[in-house]
Amino acid sequence: MSVSTVAADQSVCAPLAVLGRDVTVPLVTGGEVTYAALDYAASAPALQRVWDDVAAYAPYYGSVHRGAGYLSQLSTDLFENARRTVEEFLDCRAGDQVVFTRSTTDSLNLLAAALPADCQVFVFETEHHASLLPWRDARVTYLNAPRTPGEAVATLEQALAARDPYGPALVCVTGASNVTGELWPVRELAAAAHAHGARIVLDAAQLAPHHPVSVQDLDVDWVAFSGHKLYAPFGSGVLAGRSDWLLAAEPYLAGGGASRKVTRRTDGGVDVEWHDSAARHEAGSPNVIGAYSIASACKALTEEGFDNLVAREQHLIRTVRAGLAEVPEVRVLSLFGDDAPRVGVISFVVEGWNSSHFAAALSAEYGIGVRDGLFCAHPLVRTLLGSDPETQGECGAPEAAPGEKSLNAIRVSFGAGTPDEHVERFVRAVRELVRDGARWQYRTEGGRCVPAV
Numbered sequence: 519m520s521v522s523t524v525a526a527d528q529s530v531c532a533p534l535a536v537l538g539r540d541v542t543v544p545l546v547t548g549g550e551v552t553y554a555a556l557d558y559a560a561s562a563p564a565l566q567r568v569w570d571d572v573a574a575y576a577p578y579y580g581s582v583h584r585g586a587g588y589l590s591q592l593s594t595d596l597f598e599n600a601r602r603t604v605e606e607f608l609d610c611r612a613g614d615q616v617v618f619t620r621s622t623t624d625s626l627n628l629l630a631a632a633l634p635a636d637c638q639v640f641v642f643e644t645e646h647h648a649s650l651l652p653w654r655d656a657r658v659t660y661l662n663a664p665r666t667p668g669e670a671v672a673t674l675e676q677a678l679a680a681r682d683p684y685g686p687a688l689v690c691v692t693g694a695s696n697v698t699g700e701l702w703p704v705r706e707l708a709a710a711a712h713a714h715g716a717r718i719v720l721d722a723a724q725l726a727p728h729h730p731v732s733v734q735d736l737d738v739d740w741v742a743f744s745g746h747k748l749y750a751p752f753g754s755g756v757l758a759g760r761s762d763w764l765l766a767a768e769p770y771l772a773g774g775g776a777s778r779k780v781t782r783r784t785d786g787g788v789d790v791e792w793h794d795s796a797a798r799h800e801a802g803s804p805n806v807i808g809a810y811s812i813a814s815a816c817k818a819l820t821e822e823g824f825d826n827l828v829a830r831e832q833h834l835i836r837t838v839r840a841g842l843a844e845v846p847e848v849r850v851l852s853l854f855g856d857d858a859p860r861v862g863v864i865s866f867v868v869e870g871w872n873s874s875h876f877a878a879a880l881s882a883e884y885g886i887g888v889r890d891g892l893f894c895a896h897p898l899v900r901t902l903l904g905s906d907p908e909t910q911g912e913c914g915a916p917e918a919a920p921g922e923k924s925l926n927a928i929r930v931s932f933g934a935g936t937p938d939e940h941v942e943r944f945v946r947a948v949r950e951l952v953r954d955g956a957r958w959q960y961r962t963e964g965g966r967c968v969p970a971v
Contacts, residue, residue: 531826534818535566536749536935543885546958546969551885554940558747559696559863559931560889562727564811565749571814572751572807582806583775583797597806600813601796607816608741608758609732615761617796618754618809622723623648625742625757626690628799629719630656632767634686640677640716641690642670643897644697644853649690649721649742650897656688663901666854667703671710678714687716693725697895697902697929699835699863700854701725708737719759723747727933728831728861730824733759745808749934750815754808757799769798776801819934827934831862834932834941838864841945847871847952851902851927862936865893865929867903868952873926874967879956882969884947886940889929899927 542550555563575596580589582597601616610616619625630652633639639653642661650660659677664670674689681687689711694701704720711718719740722731726743733741740759745752769776769792776798779791792798819827839856842848847869852858868876877890892899903925930944959970 531822531830533830533937534749534822534934536563537566537569538563539935539937545885546882554884554886554943556930556932556936556940556944557887557889558727558933558936559699559724559893559929561746562749562933563935564751565815565818565935567818568750568811568814572811575807575810579806582804593806597804597809600809603813603816604756604758607731607820608756609734610758611734613761614733614759615764615796616756616758617764617799618804618812619757620753620805621648621746621755622646622721622742622744623652623755625755626719626721627652628757628770629688629740629742629763630654631770632763632799633688634763634766636685638681638685638687638716639690640674640681640687642673643901644695645690645692645895645898646696646721646723647894647896648723649692649719650895653690663853663898667706667858671703671706674707675710675714678710678716681714681716683715687711687714689716689718690721691718692721692723693731694728694861694863695853695895695898696724696863697865697893697898697927698852698854699724699860699931700852701729701859701861704736704738712737717760724861724863727819729828745812745815748812748815749818750808750811752805752808752811754805754812756812764799765794768792769801771799771801773801775804822934831933834936834938835860835862835864837938837941838930838932838945841941842866842948845949845952848948851899853902862932863929864931865899865902865927867927868948871952872967873928874962875956875960876951877928878960878967878969879951879958880944880947882960883951883957884943886944886947888944889931891926893927893929900925903927 541553543553544550578589578592580593582594604616626649633656637656639656639658644663661673664673691707692702693704708718717739720738722741722743725731727748742757745754776792777790778793781789783789842850849867851865873890877888880886880888960967961970
């Protein structure tokens with residue numbers, strides 16, 4: 519590492535305070551250690567500030583949109599202000615809608631339900647299942663994994679040029695891979711989509727926690743993300759973007775809140791007038807605390823400054839990648855190559871190790887939590903591993919026993935709350951496990967590798 523790099527690393531901001539930062543866990547080899555949470559790509563720990571904001575609001579909890587009481591009015595204002603905070607966080611256009619959902623998966627299924635008739639959808643095989651699978655009622659074209667950002671744009675342009683030019687079309691693309699962490703050329707893909715009369719939705723689940731996301735700058739039509747990856751607790755998510763397809767569609771769920779007026783007909787039936795706002799797709803009592811926690815996280819990240827957050831994360835990425843590069847048995851998975859810009863998500867395999875066995879040893883012997891499996895991105899991981907597409911495998915549930923080859927990888931992921939010590943311990947643990955082997959015996963139980971007792 520050069521002197522200039524060292525100086526830059528020393529100037530980065532301190533990790534943000536998150537829940538669980540002082541939790542200790544037992545080791546099978548004896549004693550306890552502070553838990554190193556390195557599975558941010560699955561669920562990031564909640565920011566302490568977010569938790570404090572939610573705790574301060576909790577005594578004032580009330581029903582929204584329907585109550586005349588003080589707490590109901592307070593909760594309604596808080597819920598709608600959360601919507602405006604998200605609009606600002608995403609730099610939405612005038613007229614865009616922010617719909618609160620349960621998750622990224624829920625957001626993209628909502629959009630899938632709102633597609634116009636005979637819509638064509640274009641999606642790369644590299645997507646997380648949340649954005650790969652919802653388009654069941656559309657004509658879907660699955661695109662092969664590109665090996666460069668330029669190839670991604672060229673592949674999409676070629677596919678769009680061959681489509682029916684008169685019908686509606688949608689492109690779905692990730693902003694940052696949940697497997698490799700690599701950033702995708704979203705702005706260029708959006709330009710290609712619009713040049714061919716298609717719209718584009720951005721899966722920002724892995725991008726929004728690490729980089730600013732501007733709907734206007736990227737020129738995307740919709741953005742979807744999850745609160746639990748954005749340092750917010752609870753089951754909450756967002757779909758933000760153009761309102762026309764959403765307003766033209768039947769409500770995602772039918773019920774109270776989505777309906778403006780319901781009347782009986784003379785024939786005994788029911789006529790319904792649905793809302794023409796985001797409420798159209800938010801039937802039922804909304805997750806006010808979930809929406810508020812997302813807004814709180816958006817404010818915290820904005821006030822900290824993404825320049826500071828990105829600088830610190832890049833320091834952590836350099837530490838992990840340099841450490842893994844020193845172990846010849848480790849192969850880091852990548853689509854776009856070592857020089858591709860990325861967020862703090864790195865997947866790898868270790869020669870001679872079953873991935874579940876390696877992850878279990880990291881946990882049991884070092885107190886490090888990572889993820890192993892196919893990361894709900896089966897086609898992508900299989901492509902990166904060079905496996906037969908027909909080979910069976912389950913997301914996060916490998917079937918091979920310790921020492922046997924498995925169709926899985928190991929993923930380490932981190933972010934704004936990760937201390938240097940956690941990634942340094944991880945790098946040291948990888949080196950020691952490869953060099954010395956596990957210090958404990960492991961067995962397969964319920965499809966997972968666990969310490970033998």
